[in-house]
Amino acid sequence: MDTTRQYKELDECYYMPAFSRDMAIVRGEGTKVWDAEGNEYIDCVAGIAVCSTGHCHPAxxxxxxxxAHRLIHCSNLYYVPHQGDxxxxxxxxxxxxxxxxxNSGAEATDGALKLARVRTGKKKFVAFTHGFHGRTVGSLAVTHKPSIREPFEPLGLIRTFVEYGDVDALKKVVDQDTAGVIVEPIQGEAGVIIPPxxxxxxxxEACDTTGALMIVDEVQTGMGRTGKWLAMQHTKVTPDIVTxxxxxxxxxxxxALLAREGIEFRKGEHGSTFAxxxxxxxxxxxTIGVIEKILPEVSLKGERFRQGLKKYHPRIRGLMIGxxxxxxxxxxxxxxxEEGVLVNCAADGNLRLVPPLTISDSEIDRVVRVIDGALGQILL
Incomplete structure (x- = not known):
């Protein structure tokens, strides 16, 4: 088996240095992963909220x-097995x-922006400070962080950034020429920021008044992460487009992107080879089959984290913790x-945990002990 040093040497020689990393994860099972040296960890990063059912779930x-034994690829020139289901x-x-x-969240964002433009006939968008929607040209245009956006400007999209949570400022810029307002119901990359x-x-209300479309980016918050299929389902608000x-x-x-009735792509307006x-x-x-069985437990697991970490004032919605x-x-x-738990630093000094939805109570308790020990040693 290759060592971390060997991974690093190949990376430095042949791979563009776009990432900061110093360990190699080579195996995963359930909530646990192992590095190239055989060290075991409880994974509270989960591929950044990706491994929702844990690593290598049998189903x-x-x-x-x-x-894979039947058909690996079929062009969208034909009906694709399981796509309709x-x-x-x-x-x-x-x-x-x-x-x-x-094929990704960034592509879903690009598709949502295209769909809003083509169905409304308008060109302008409104997005929010500290929001993250992807790194393709389209999705980057509505991503706020200057350090990752500004080197690539101009990005060819007319958009205005408004302070996240400021409804009054929002209503001043959404007008009759606005195609869409794109928002994360909880900002993940910003550190799990939960708005009222x-x-x-x-x-x-602003979208209804002007005819703009409300685009909700559920790339990180969706698929059961917050205890419901969508984070928006914790509210009474129905969006026009969801990613x-x-x-x-x-x-x-x-x-994926989904839209309400009356908003859809027509023949020739969008496409993808692999999607x-x-x-x-x-x-x-x-994945859906696994999640629907455990979905009622997600909020309870989040509350277990909350009780264990309450002295640090965590922001928690389901298994999305900052x-x-x-x-x-x-x-x-x-x-x-070093204590066998992987966590992630999001923006602005925020610790983020997005473990697999399958994490057990005993694993939660161990994670809490490790985090409490680290926070107590360094902060207190």
Whole structure:
């Protein structure tokens, strides 16, 4: 088996240095992963909210293997096995009208922006400070963080950023020329920032008043992450367009956008070679089957984290957890890793946990002990 040093040497020689990393994960099972040296960890990063059913869930593995024996790829020139079934399931669990598939969350965002423009005939968009929607040209245009956006400007999209949570500022910029307002119901990359329901209600009102479409980015918050299929289902607000990815297929690359009745792509307006292929749809259908059995437990697991970490004032919705720790976040991440728990530093000194939805109570208790030990040692 290759060592971390060997992975690093190959990476430095042949791979563009776009990432900061210093360990190699080579195996996973359930909530646990192992590095190249055989060290075991409870994984509270989960591929950044991707491995929703844990690593290598038997039902997902079986679905992928069974389909791989029959047909790996089929062009969208033809009807694709499982694609219609997957679209039907997403419509059922989200309450939207129709679906379209992509290969990632960024592609789903691009599709949503295209759909809003073509159906409204308008060009302008409104997005929010600290929001993250992807790194393709289209999705990056509505992503706020200047350090990752500004080097690539101009990005060819007319958009205005408004302070996240500020309804009054939003209503001043959404007008009759606005095609859509794109928002995360909980900001994940910003550190699990949970707005009041009134903010999302204000977006809905502004869109209804002007004819703009409300685009909700559920790439990180969707597929059961917050204890419901969509984070928006914790509110009374219904969006016009929803994007999904990350946890949709347990790690198999896939994304989706869904829209309410009357908003859909027409023939020739959008397409993709690989999107919604038989392997992806098989993995996603199996993923939904696993999640629907454990979905009622997600909020309870989140509350277990809340009770264990309450002295640190965590922000929690289901199994989406953020704690503000400031500049010490890298040290805390390192301390947790040394004790066998993987956590992630999001923006602005926020510790983020997005473990598999299958994490057990005993694993939660161990994670809490490790984090408490690291925070107590470094912060107190």
């Amino acid at each position: 997902v593995v079986q679905a992928i293997c069974d389909q 997957m679209a039907k399931r997403l419509v059922e669990i989200t309450g939207m009208h129709k679906a379209f598939f992509s 329901d009134s903010f999302l209600e204000g977006i809905r 999904l990815a990350k946890g949709i297929a347990s790690g198999f690359p896939m994304g 919604g292929g038989p392997l992806a749809c098989s993995a996603a259908l199996a 704690i503000t720790v400031g500049d010490t976040c890298p040290d805390i991440q390192k301390s947790c890793r």
